[in-house]
Amino acid sequence: xxxxxxxxxxxxxxxxxxxxxxxxxxxxxxxxxxxxxxxxxxxxxxxxxxxxxxxxxxxxxxxxxxxxxxxxxxxxxxxxxxxxxxxxxxxxxxxxxxxxxxxxxxxxxxxxxxxxxxxxxxxxxxxxxxxxxxxxxxxxxxxxxxxxxxxxxxxxxxxxxxxxxxxxxxxxxxxxxxxxxxxxxxxxxxxxxxxxxxxxxxxxxxxxxxxxxxxxxxxxxxxxxxxxxxxxxxxxxxxxxxxxxxxxxxxxxxxxxxxxxxxxxxxxxxxxxxxxxxxxxxxxxxxxxxxxxxxxxxxxxxxxxxxxxxxxxxxxxxxxxxxxxxxxxxxxxxxxxxxxxxxxxxxxxxxxxxxxxxxxxxxxxxxxxxxxxxxxxxxxxxxxxxxxxxxxxxxxxxxxxxxxxxxxxxxxxxxxxxxxxxxxxxxxxxxxx
Amino acid sequence: xxxxxxxxxxxxxxxxxxxxxxxxxxxxxxxxxxxxxxxxxxxxxxxxxxxxxxxxxxxxxxxxxxxxxxxxxxxxxxxxxxxxxxxxxxxxxxxxxxxxxxxxxxxxxxxxxxxxxxxxxxxxxxxxxxxxxxxxxxxxxxxxxxxxxxxxxxxxxxxxxxxxxxxxxxxxxxxxxxxxxxxxxxxxxxxxxxxxxxxxxxxxxxxxxxxxxxxxxxxxxxxxxxxxxxxxxxxxxxxxxxxxxxxxxxxxxxxxxxxxxxxxxxxxxxxxxxxxxxxxxxxxxxxxxxxxxxxxxxxxxxxxxxxxxxxxxxxxxxxxxxxxxxxxxxxxxxxxxxxxxxxxxxxxxxxxxxxxxxxxxxxxxxxxxxxxxxxxxxxxxxxxxxxxxxxxxxxxxxxxxxxxxxxxxxxxxxxxxxxxxxxxxxxxxxxxx
Numbered sequence: 001x002x003x004x005x006x007x008x009x010x011x012x013x014x015x016x017x018x019x020x021x022x023x024x025x026x027x028x029x030x031x032x033x034x035x036x037x038x039x040x041x042x043x044x045x046x047x048x049x050x051x052x053x054x055x056x057x058x059x060x061x062x063x064x065x066x067x068x069x070x071x072x073x074x075x076x077x078x079x080x081x082x083x084x085x086x087x088x089x090x091x092x093x094x095x096x097x098x099x100x101x102x103x104x105x106x107x108x109x110x111x112x113x114x115x116x117x118x119x120x121x122x123x124x125x126x127x128x129x130x131x132x133x134x135x136x137x138x139x140x141x142x143x144x145x146x147x148x149x150x151x152x153x154x155x156x157x158x159x160x161x162x163x164x165x166x167x168x169x170x171x172x173x174x175x176x177x178x179x180x181x182x183x184x185x186x187x188x189x190x191x192x193x194x195x196x197x198x199x200x201x202x203x204x205x206x207x208x209x210x211x212x213x214x215x216x217x218x219x220x221x222x223x224x225x226x227x228x229x230x231x232x233x234x235x236x237x238x239x240x241x242x243x244x245x246x247x248x249x250x251x252x253x254x255x256x257x258x259x260x261x262x263x264x265x266x267x268x269x270x271x272x273x274x275x276x277x278x279x280x281x282x283x284x285x286x287x288x289x290x291x292x293x294x295x296x297x298x299x300x301x302x303x304x305x306x307x308x309x310x311x312x313x314x315x316x317x318x319x320x321x322x323x324x325x326x327x328x329x330x331x332x333x334x335x336x337x338x339x340x341x342x343x344x345x346x347x348x349x350x351x352x353x354x355x356x357x358x359x360x361x362x363x364x365x366x367x368x369x370x371x372x373x374x375x376x377x378x379x380x381x382x383x384x385x386x387x388x389x390x391x392x393x394x395x396x397x398x399x400x401x402x403x404x405x406x407x408x409x410x411x412x413x414x415x416x417x418x419x420x421x422x423x424x425x426x427x428x429x430x431x432x433x
Numbered sequence: 434x435x436x437x438x439x440x441x442x443x444x445x446x447x448x449x450x451x452x453x454x455x456x457x458x459x460x461x462x463x464x465x466x467x468x469x470x471x472x473x474x475x476x477x478x479x480x481x482x483x484x485x486x487x488x489x490x491x492x493x494x495x496x497x498x499x500x501x502x503x504x505x506x507x508x509x510x511x512x513x514x515x516x517x518x519x520x521x522x523x524x525x526x527x528x529x530x531x532x533x534x535x536x537x538x539x540x541x542x543x544x545x546x547x548x549x550x551x552x553x554x555x556x557x558x559x560x561x562x563x564x565x566x567x568x569x570x571x572x573x574x575x576x577x578x579x580x581x582x583x584x585x586x587x588x589x590x591x592x593x594x595x596x597x598x599x600x601x602x603x604x605x606x607x608x609x610x611x612x613x614x615x616x617x618x619x620x621x622x623x624x625x626x627x628x629x630x631x632x633x634x635x636x637x638x639x640x641x642x643x644x645x646x647x648x649x650x651x652x653x654x655x656x657x658x659x660x661x662x663x664x665x666x667x668x669x670x671x672x673x674x675x676x677x678x679x680x681x682x683x684x685x686x687x688x689x690x691x692x693x694x695x696x697x698x699x700x701x702x703x704x705x706x707x708x709x710x711x712x713x714x715x716x717x718x719x720x721x722x723x724x725x726x727x728x729x730x731x732x733x734x735x736x737x738x739x740x741x742x743x744x745x746x747x748x749x750x751x752x753x754x755x756x757x758x759x760x761x762x763x764x765x766x767x768x769x770x771x772x773x774x775x776x777x778x779x780x781x782x783x784x785x786x787x788x789x790x791x792x793x794x795x796x797x798x799x800x801x802x803x804x805x806x807x808x809x810x811x812x813x814x815x816x817x818x819x820x821x822x823x824x825x826x827x828x829x830x831x832x833x834x835x836x837x838x839x840x841x842x843x844x845x846x847x848x849x850x851x852x853x854x855x856x857x858x859x860x861x862x863x864x865x866x
Contacts, residue, residue, distance in 0.1 A: 027585060027727065037652070037770040038584050133582060139728035141574070141582030149566060149574030151471050151756075152460060152748020219470070277734060280713050294460065294745035295572035295735060301710060302731035312728035315585020320765075323584075329762025332753075337470040 007041035010322050011077040013102070014048045015070055015093055016084030017061060020107060020134075021048065023311035024081055026060045028318075035315075039322040047073045049084075049093075075100045078325055081314060082106040083134075091115055098122045098130070103321040105314055107134035113208035113224040116215065120334035129324055129331045131317035136209045137162050137286040139309030140302040141316070146216045146290070147332055154293040155217040159432055160254040162209040164284035164304040165200035166232050168192045170240070170250050170269075171282045179237045192284050202231035203252060203267040210254035213288070214265040218258050219338035222265055228345035230268040239426045242355055242397065243271050246383075249279045253431055257348070262341035264348045270431040271353055278432060289432070346406030351380075351430040353399045354412060357387060357422040360394040364420045368396070371418065375411040377403045393422055399430065440474035443755050444510040446535070447481045448503055448526055449517030450494060453540060453567070454481065456744035457514060459493045461751075468748075472755040480506045482517075482526075508533045511758055512751060515539040516567075516743075524548055531555045531563070536754040538747055540567035546641035546657040549648065553767035562757055562764045564750035569642045570595050570719040572742030573735040574749070579649045579723070580765055587726040588650040592865055593687040595642040597717035597737040598633035599665050601625045603673070603683050603702075604715045612670045625717050635664035636685060636700040643687035646721070647698040651691050652771035655698055661778035663701040672859045675788055675830065676704050679816075682712045686864055690781070695774035697781045703864040704786055711865060722865070779839030784813075784863040786832045787845060790820060790855040793827035797853045801829065804851065808844040810836045826855055832863065 012028065014021055028035070028045045036042040048061065049070035057063075067073055070093050074080050080097035082104065084090050090111055094104050099122065106112070112119070112135055123130040133143045137160065146155065161167050165187060172183040184201065187193035199205045207227040214222040232252050243250050248271035256265050272279050277299045281287040286304030291297055303309040324331055358364050365382065372379055378401040387393040400408060416424045445461065447454055461468070461478045469475040481494065482503035490496075500506060503526050507513050513530035515537065517523050523544055527537050532555065539545070545552070545568055556563040566576045570593065579588065594600050598620060605616040617634065620626035632638045640660040647655040665685050676683050681704035689698050705712050710732045714720040719737030724730055736742035757764055791797050798815065805812055811834040820826040833841060849857045 023727065031585075031587070034587070034771075035585065038768060139725075140731060141578035144577060144582050145574035148753050149577050149749040150745065151752035152464075152468065152750075153745040154464070154467070277713065280710065292572075292745060294456065294741040294748070296739075296742055298573060298733075298735040300731075300733055303729045306729075308727040309729055312583065312586040312725060315727070316582040317585075319584035320581050323765055324762070327762055329757070329760055332756055335471060338467075 007326055009042040009044040010039070010079060010325060011044050011046040012079045012081060012318070013046055013073045013077040013097070015074070015080065015082045015090070017048050017050045017057060017066070018083070019307040020083040020310045020314065022058045022061060023307040024083060024314050027311055027315050029060065035319065038319050040326045041322065043318070043322060046077050049073050071096065074102060077102050079318060079321055080104045081318060082108055083314065087111055087114065094119060095122055098126050098128055101126060101128060103129040103325060105131050105317040105321060107132065107310055107314055109135040109205070109208040109212060113211040116212070117221055124333050127330055129321040131321055131331065132212070133317050134310045134313035136212050137288055137300070138302070138304040138306065139312045140286055140288065140300050140304065142288045142300050143216065145300065146213070150290070150292055150295065153295050155290060156258060156293060157291040158213050158217050158256040158288060159278060160209065160213060160288040161251055161278060161281050161286050162254045162288065162304060163200055163206040163252060164286055165193045165197065166206070166252040167281065167286070168284040169201070170232060170235065170252065173235070173237060173240045174249055177237055177241065180233065180235055201233050203229045206252060206254045206267045210256055210265050210267050213254065214256035214263055215336070217256055218263045218340055219335045220263050220340040220342070221336050222263060222342055226265060226342045228266040232269050235269050236426070239428065246271070246353065246397070246399070247274050248272060248430070249274060250428065251278060255431065258340065259349070261347055262343040264343050264345065266345055266348060268429060270429045272432045276432040346404065348405040349402050350405050350408060351400050351402050352408045352412070353397065353428050353430055355425040356396045356398070356415070357393055357425055358396050359420045359422065360386065360392050365396065367418055367420055368415055371415045372400070372411055375407050375414070377407055377411045395425070440759055442475040442477040443472070443512060443758060444477050444479040445512045445514060445751070446479055446506045446510040446530070448513065448515045448523070450481050450483045450490060450499070451516070452740035453516040453743045453747065455491045455494060456740040457516060457747050460744055460748050462493065468752065471752050473759045474755065476751070476755060479510050482506050504529065507535060510535050512754055513537045514747060514751060515541055516747065518543070520544055520547065527552060528555055531559050531561055534559060534561060536562040536758060538564050538750040538754060540565065540743055540747055542568040542638070542641040542645060546644040549645070550654055557766050560763055562754040564754055564764065565645070566750050567743045567746035569645050570721055570733070571735065571737040571739065572745045573719055573721065573733045573737065575721045575733050576649065578733065579646070583723070583725055583728065586728050588723060589691060589726060590724040591646050591650050591689040591721060592711060593642065593646060593721040594684055594711060594714050594719050595687045595721065595737060596633055596639040596685060597719055598626045598630065599639070599685040600714065600719070601717040602634070603665060603668065603685065606668070606670060606673045607682055610670055610674065613666065613668055634666050636662045639685060639687045639700045643689055643698050643700050646687065647689035647696055648769070650689055651696045651773055652768045653696050653773040653775070654769050655696060655775055659698060659775045661699040665702050668702050669859070672861065679704070679786065679830070679832070680707045681705060681863070682707060683861065684711060688864065691773065692782070694780055695776040697776050697778065699778055699781060701862060703862045705865045709865040779837065781838040782835050783838050783841060784833050784835050785841050785845070786830065786861050786863050788858040789829045789831070789848070790826055790858055791829050792853045792855065793819065793825050798829065800851055800853055801848055804848045805833070805844055808840050808847070810840055810844045828858070
C-alpha cells in the first residue's frame with residue numbers, strides 16, 4: 001500500500017485528558033504525517049472532552065480543542081477514543097458514539113468487564129469497531145494476538161501478570177525481604193501504587209482483565225462477578241522467603257483456563273517456579289503467558305501501565321480502526337459462539353503448598369497425612385524444619401499433587417482443626433509447572 | 434459477531450505436505466466447526482499439492498485430496514496456503530494464485546526476503562491479502578503486532594532471537610561448556626539442526642527474517658542482500674565462559690534499527706546482559722524484543738519452529754484472511770511509505786568486548802589504549818587476567834563505550850598488528866544494555 005493522503009480526514013474525539021489522554025493527543029498531533037501515511041487518510045483531532053476546561057494542562061494540548069460538551073463531540077466523529085475511565089459517563093458516551101456510527105477505542109477494563117456485551121452488541125448492530133487493546137496489560141499487544149493471531153488455534157490456558165502495582169510490591173518483597181505493608185508504602189512513594197491501593201492489592205483490577213482475556217480466549221462471555229478473586233494482602237515476608245527455598249517466586253496471577261467442564265477464571269497469588277518465563281518478570285512489568293494446543297507456550301511482555309505505553313496501545317487500535325473505515329470494512333467483532341459454562345473455582349485443578357506450624361513430636365505427620373488421604377489429596381513432598389523461634393514446634397511444608405480446589409480447601413480446613421496443628425501459616429497455590 | 438455458518442464455504446489450497454503442511458491439514462479437517470464459527474463461513478480444503486502423491490503420509494491426510502497439479506489447484510480457490518518452501522515453484526504458484534484472486538498465506542521467509550515486493554505489489558493490484566506470520570519466529574505473533582498493534586507508535590529497534598537451532602547450540606554451550614562442533618552434533622542428533630546446518634549457523638535464515646522484520650518495522654523495503662550477516666561458527670567455549678564472567682550470555686541476534694541516517698539491519702552473535710529479558714530465552718525458543726518510542730520495551734516469546742507451532746501461525750492468518758473475504762474487506766497491505774535509506778553496517782552504533790592475548794609486560798596496555806584513542810573509540814573497562822596456559826602472556830579483556838562499527842573494526846585491525854599482541858582471541862558486540 002502506498003501512502004494515500006488524498007482520502008477525506010477522519011475525525012477523532014478524545015474523551016478524557018489525564019495521563020493517557022494527554023499522550024494520545026500528543027501522538028495524534030505530533031505524528032500527523034506518519035499516521036496519515038499508515039491509515040491512508042489524515043486523523044483530525046476534533047475535540048477533547050474534559051470535566052473542567054480551566055484546569056492547567058500539558059503544553060501539548062491545544063486549549064481550543066477542550067470542551068465539556070462530550071455529547072455533541074461524539075455525535076459527529078469517525079472515531080471515539082475513551083480514556084476517561086469509570087463506568088459513567090463513559091458507558092453512555094461510548095454507546096452514543098456507536099449509535100452515531102463511530103468506531104470506539106477504549107482502555108476501560110472496568111466498563112468492559114461489567115458492560116462489555118451491551119457495548120459489543122451495539123457495535124455489531126451499528127457495524128462499527130470496538131477495540132480495547134489498552135484495557136489489558138497496557139502497551140503489550142495481547143488482545144489482537146489472542147483474537148486474530150491465535151484464531152486458528154485452541155487456547156488451553158492463560159496465565160497473566162496483569163497488574164503492575166502488585167508485581168512491583170511482590171518483586172520488592174522478593175528482592176529486599178520487605179513485608180507487604182512496607183513494600184506498598186515504597187510503591188506509593190514511587191507512584192507505582194495509588195494512595196488507596198485496594199483495587200490493585202485485592203486483585204479487583206486483575207480480575208477485570210481476567211474476565212476480558214477469558215472472554216476472548218474461549219469465545220464465551222465471562223463477567224467480573226464470575227472471576228474468583230483473592231489479593232496479595234495476606235502474603236508475608238516469610239511466605240516469600242519460603243517460596244525461594246522451594247525454588248519459586250510469588251506472583252499475582254490472572255488464570256483463565258478451559259477444561260471438560262467449562263471455563264474457569266481466577267485471580268490469586270501463586271508460587272511460580274523460578275524456571276518459568278513469568279518468574280523473571282520484575283518491577284512493575286506485565287506479562288501474559290498463553291498455552292495453546294498448537295502454538296505451545298507463548299509469552300507477551302512489556303509495560304502494563306503509564307501514559308505513553310497505554311497511549312501506544314490505544315493508537316494501534318486507532319490506526320487499525322481508521323484503516324478499516326478507509327477500506328469500508330470492519331475488524332473482527334465479539335466472538336462468543338462457544339458459549340461455554342463458566343465453572344466455580346472449586347472445580348479448578350490446582351496444587352497447594354501449605355506451611356504449618358506443628359507440635360514437634362512423633363506421629364504428627366501421620367495424622368496430617370491421614371486427613372490428606374481421606375480427602376483424596378495426594379502429597380508430593382513434605383519438608384520438616386525446626387522453628388527457631390519456638391521450642392517444641394516445627395514447620396511442616398507440604399506440597400500436594402494436582403487436585404480439585406474444593407478438595408484441597410476442605411483438606412486444609414480439616415487439618416487446621418487437628419490438635420497437633422498450632423497454626424496454618426500459609427496456603428499458596430502452585431502454578432506454571 | 435454471532436456464528437454465521439450460512440455463508441458460502443471458502444475453498445483452500447494447501448501447497449506442500451511436509452511437517453507444517455500436515456499440521457495445517459489436520460487443523461483444517463479436525464476443527465472445521467470452530468473454524469467455521471470464527472470465520473463466519475466453512476473452510477473447505479480443496480486440495481493438497483505435493484510432488485509425489487505416492488509417498489506415505491500421516492493418516493490424517495485424505496489421499497483423495499493429494500494432487501501434483503498445483504497450477505490448477507491455485508486457479509480455483511479463495512485462499513492459497515504455501516508451506517512448500519524454496520523459491521520455485523512457490524513464487525510462481527503464489528503469483529498465479531494472487532492473479533486468480535486468492536488470498537495467500539505463506540511461511541516462506543526466503544521467498545519473502547528475496548521477492549517480497551513483487552508479491553506485495555501483485556496482491557495490491559489484485560486487492561487480496563498476503564499474510565506471513567509463520568515466516569518469522571514460528572508460532573510467535575510478531576508480524577501482526579508490529580504491523581497493527583504498534584501502528585500508532587514508532588519502533589526504534591528490534592532485537593530478535595529468530596533462529597531456534599543457533600539458540601539451542603549457544604544455550605548448550607552456555608549450560609554445559611560444550612564447544613561449537615559438539616553442540617552442533619548434539620543438536621543434529623536431537624533434530625534441532627539439519628544435517629547441513631549452514632543456513633542456520635551462518636545466520637542466513639536469521640538474516641531473511643531480519644529483512645522481513647525491518648521492512649515492517651520501518652515501513653521501508655529491506656532485501657536480504659542489505660542485511661549484514663555473521664554466523665556463530667567462530668564462537669568458542671572460551672568465549673562463552675568469558676561472557677559469563679562479565680555477566681553476559683552469547684545470543685545470535687537479528688538487529689533492526691533506525692537512526693538519523695536510515696535503517697540498519699544486521700545479524701551477528703552478541704553479548705547480552707544476564708538481566709536482559711532475551712538472556713533467559715533458552716533451548717530452541719525464539720523471542721523478539723521490540724523497543725518502541727511510546728510502548729517502551731516489549732518482548733514476544735515462543736516456539737520458533739516445528740509443525741504444530743508453525744501451523745498455528747499459518748492458521749491465524751488463514752482465519753483472518755477468510756474473515757476479510759467474508760466481510761468483503763482486505764487487511765493492511767505492504768506499507769513502505771517511509772522509504773528510508775538502508776545504511777551500511779559500518780555506520781551502526783555498537784559496543785565491543787575484545788579479548789586479546791598479550792605479552793605480560795609493562796606498557797602494553799598503554800600502547801593498546803593509544804590505538805583506541807586515536808580511532809576515537811572510548812574504553813569502558815579493561816580486565817587483565819594471567820594466562821594459565823602460557824608463561825609471560827596475559828589476557829586483556831577490553832569493553833568499549835558505544836562507537837561506530839567502522840571505527841571499532843578499524844581499531845581492532847590496527848591493534849592486531851601491534852607487536853605486543855599475540856592474538857586477538859575474540860571480538861564480540863554487546864547489545865541490549
